[in-house]
């Protein structure tokens with residue numbers, strides 16, 4: 001665990017970059033620092049690897065003051081990734097990645113083998129090993145930056161806006177891969193961003209900094225969205241925090257129904273009085289085929305003969321959130337969302353009223369999200 005104990009940083013000239021910050025960053029988890037520009041996020045991050053020395057207070061790693069280590073020695077156990085990757089322009093990709101192994105005096109063969117293994121891990125083709133950074137896209141360079149930080153398998157990773165310099169699509173890909181990697185590696189990560197959505201997506205805990213280096217709130221994303229500590233945090237996380245909260249309400253909490261669901265071989269007569277004007281048609285295996293409008297059914301035959309409107313997207317009742325289910329309902333021609341199991345078979349249908357019920361239930365639970373999850 002990384003612990004900040006009353007850390008203050010006052011720069012010459014009087015700027016207070018950190019004001020008595022106390023905070024824990026738990027082992028194996030992602031702690032995200034967000035906040036206003038100039039709020040002290042980068043300064044706080046850099047006190048961990050001694051790129052910045054606090055004016056007062058202490059930073060501890062597993063109970064030990066970071067000042068007990070020489071900076072160079074300390075940094076070998078701490079990966080560091082920055083915006084624009086900060087690669088050495090005249091070194092090949094494999095040698096960039098192997099920077100720390102070379103410093104640790106690994107032989108060249110072993111260091112390069114490690115670099116190749118990491119290239120695969122972060123989704124870079126081996127053919128890029130001998131290229132130079134300028135021959136890679138921005139997103140690829142960021143992957144190299146992550147691979148380089150991981151090279152000596154440090155238990156801690158500090159990441160300062162690592163995905164900010166790439167377009168939104170690449171950024172989302174990098175975030176997804178980063179989460180997948182963390183699922184395997186369980187590093188202790190401190191991640192700086194000014195993007196609230198990125199913080200919510202990646203953070204196990206989010207620390208919000210305000211101008212003047214004040215830490216205003218540290219909480220899980222769920223709690224931050226549900227209970228911002230003050231008007232500054234509420235304003236910072238935005239007016240659509242209600243919508244964002246829906247991502248943390250499991251779709252499984254919505255009631256599902258089998259109303260107006262028919263197999264493709266059911267006679268059309270059975271579909272004519274569908275309450276909502278639409279029937280969901282499924283195959284013999286209960287896989288959803290499409291929506292049939294009651295008004296557009298053929299005069300006779302089976303519902304499978306009707307022209308079916310596409311379902312759009314379904315939601316996974318076990319893994320998706322109410323946000324995904326609501327999106328599916330809004331985009332569905334019938335206004336109803338189709339819930340499926342892991343095999344893609346129909347689990348049930350939820351209309352917007354059913355989803356409202358789930359939202360109201362979640363909103364009515366006054367316990368902090370963690371306690372509610374524990375069932376305690």
Ligand SMILES: Nc1ncnc2c1ncn2[C@@H]1O[C@H](COP(=O)(O)OP(=O)(O)OP(=O)(O)O)[C@@H](O)[C@H]1O
Nearest residue numbers: 011015016017036037038039040041042043044194
């Ligand atoms: N070396 C320095 N000398 C003097 N002042 C500094 C120095 N580094 C940072 N500061 C000041 O300290 C404050 C905090 O800076 P810091 O870079 O930690 O903020 P930040 O939250 O990371 O901001 P941003 O989101 O804009 O990157 C700012 O007012 C900044 O101008």
